[in-house]
Amino acid sequence: MIDEELLIQFGAEIRKVKKNEIIFEIGHFPNFYYQIKEGNVKMNNFTEDGKEFIQNIFIKGQSFGEPPLFIDEPYPANAVAVTKGKVLQINKLAFYEMLQQHPEVSLALNKSLARRLYYKSIMAPELSSxxxxxxxxxxxxxxxxxxxxxxxxxxxxxxxxxxxxxxxxxxxxxxxxxxxxxxxxxxxxxxxxxxxxx
Missing domain, CATH: 1.10.10.10 (Winged helix-like DNA-binding domain superfamily/Winged helix DNA-binding domain)
Structure with a gap:
């Protein structure tokens, strides 16, 4: 979604992840913006009886875990690598600076977040079906x-x-x-x- 070269220009690092590796955990406070370079990542949490519920699965080019980054709240779910892959991660402060200097990126990110909210809205009635x-x-x-x-x-x-x-x-x-x-x-x-x- 965000051009990789731009992310790297602002200090993003490429993190290699193994299958089933936890990228961040529920309850932790966000320090990075994450975007998938290779592989798939799922956001999940578990019911009281231990059943996994997957919030979403993200693919190459998509970002994940941004909402808490903007409101300084803890993650409401875990992020786990579904496959081995690579994730771009950029420090929160450098990410904010990039958005201020490149408002077109901020607009594209808003569009992506709106698309996810839309998905949640259309899926919610079906999940109760x-x-x-x-x-x-x-x-x-x-x-x-x-x-x-x-x-x-x-x-x-x-x-x-x-x-x-x-x-x-x-x-x-x-x-x-x-x-x-x-x-x-x-x-x-x-x-x-x-x-x-x-």
Whole structure:
């Protein structure tokens, strides 16, 4: 999202992360702006009975964890590397200075945050829906739109467990629901991957 060279110009460092490495934890106060150079990162938290709930999964080029950075509040979720990868991180004060010197970057960041709020708004009613198929289709269509893949189909690069964690469903329910949606012709399963047609 933000040009990597600009971030580096203002002191950003490239941090290598391993799969399942915790980048920051719930309750900690933010010190950095983070942007993914390679790999995927999830924001998660856990219910009292230990069930993981994934807030979102971020991909190459996306930033994560910014809201607390702007309001000086602790993180409401953990950030964990889903895959090994690289993350650009820039100190909070240097990040603020960059935004002041480059207001166009600030505007682009606001747009990105607004898009995430919009996603939360459209997903909230679906998460309360009794229909697991509706929940899954809403999420899959959002992912397809977010990826903006060119071509005639979109391959979902998430496991059934990750889909369950993103929708608040049990993995068994996700598997059954995907089969039902496939029978309706709204998606296909190829080599174990979910494929949505454009």
């Amino acid at each position: 009794q229909s697991p198929e509706k929940r899954l289709l809403k999420l899959l269509n959002y992912l397809k739109k977010r990826e903006k893949e060119k071509g005639i189909e979109f391959v979902v690069d998430l496991s059934r467990q990750q889909l369950a964690d993103l929708t608040g469903l049990r993995v068994e329910t996700v598997i059954r629901s995907i089969k039902k949606i496939e029978k309706k012709g709204e998606l296909q399963i190829r080599n174990g991957k979910i494929v949505l047609l454009f």
